[in-house]
Amino acid sequence: MVRQSEHRPRGPECFSQQTPMDRAMADPVVRARDLWKSYDGRADVLRGVDLDVAPTEAVLVFGPNGSGKTTLLSILGGLDVPSRGSVTIGGREISRLKESALAKIRLHDVGFVFQTHNLIDDLTVEENVALPLRLARKPSDVRVADLLATFQLARLATRRPKEISVGEAQRVAVARALANGPKVILADEPTAALDANGTTAVLDAFSLARTSYQAALVVATHDADVKGFGATSYRLDDGSLTAVP
Ligand SMILES: Nc1ncnc2c1ncn2[C@@H]1O[C@H](COP(=O)(O)OP(=O)(O)O)[C@@H](O)[C@H]1O
Ligand SMILES: [Mg+2]
Secondary structure (H helix, E strand, O other): OOOHHHOOOOOHHHHOOOOHHHHHHHOOOEEEEEEEEEOOOOOEEEEEEEEEEOOOOEEEEEOOOOOOHHHHHHHHOOOOOOOEEEEEEOOEEOOOOOHHHHHHHHHHOEEEEOOOOOOOOOOOHHHHHHHHHHHOOOOOHHHHHHHHHHOOOHHHOOOOHHHOOHHHHHHHHHHHHOOOOOOEEEEEOOOOOOOHHHHHHHHHHHHHHHHHHOOEEEEEEOOOOOOOOOOEEEEEEOOEEEEEO
16 A cells, blocks of 8 residues: 655645745645554554645645544644654654643644634633633733734623634634634634534634734544635545545
């Protein structure tokens, strides 16, 4: 069987006509090489996955339930470690870091959006968006006001998650994911709980994350409605990632 690692559809050679400055700017924000993962010595869930995500690029990873999408995103974001292979975020190798260092990467360099929004019920919308800034001991007022305005959440600022719609909650989750200016947002089935309107609203929020906050995006989904927004699409199947034309 041909291993996925032998296919490098988005390798650095595609930048070879550019100046050193162009190349530096175009260096991938996420680079995964030959990722393998098995849980407790069972069959490999990932079997040599390679992936480059360029600055502000949107990447879709399609795949049926159980194909390893969550596993891949967890490893890309430092929530889990690969059995083998490497992950760099902004040029820094993260796959061998200790938990304390990974926690810093997750706070500063990566934003997560999950299927269910994972907002804190006892905090208002505004406080939820401010939370990553508080944890990073950064001033929050200006940044939070900016995020709430961009994502049209200002009128909901004092509501709690139970007092807003599921689609609005996902917009809050996107705003919160951007709080510390991450290089990339990793979104795991972000539209699975949403209707068509909610899905459109979240995809619009992702576009804003790229254009207004310069975040790259990796979205794992089995939702065929999630396409467009200029994304590069891949399919995860049998542990291998292949580009979808
Ligand atoms: N923490 C874990 N421990 C053991 N097996 C796991 C764990 N997480 C996922 N798996 C297994 O890995 C495979 C891929 O799961 P997952 O990454 O959640 O796929 P997807 O997100 O595409 O549905 C499944 O067979 C699942 O049972
Ligand atoms: Mg999953």
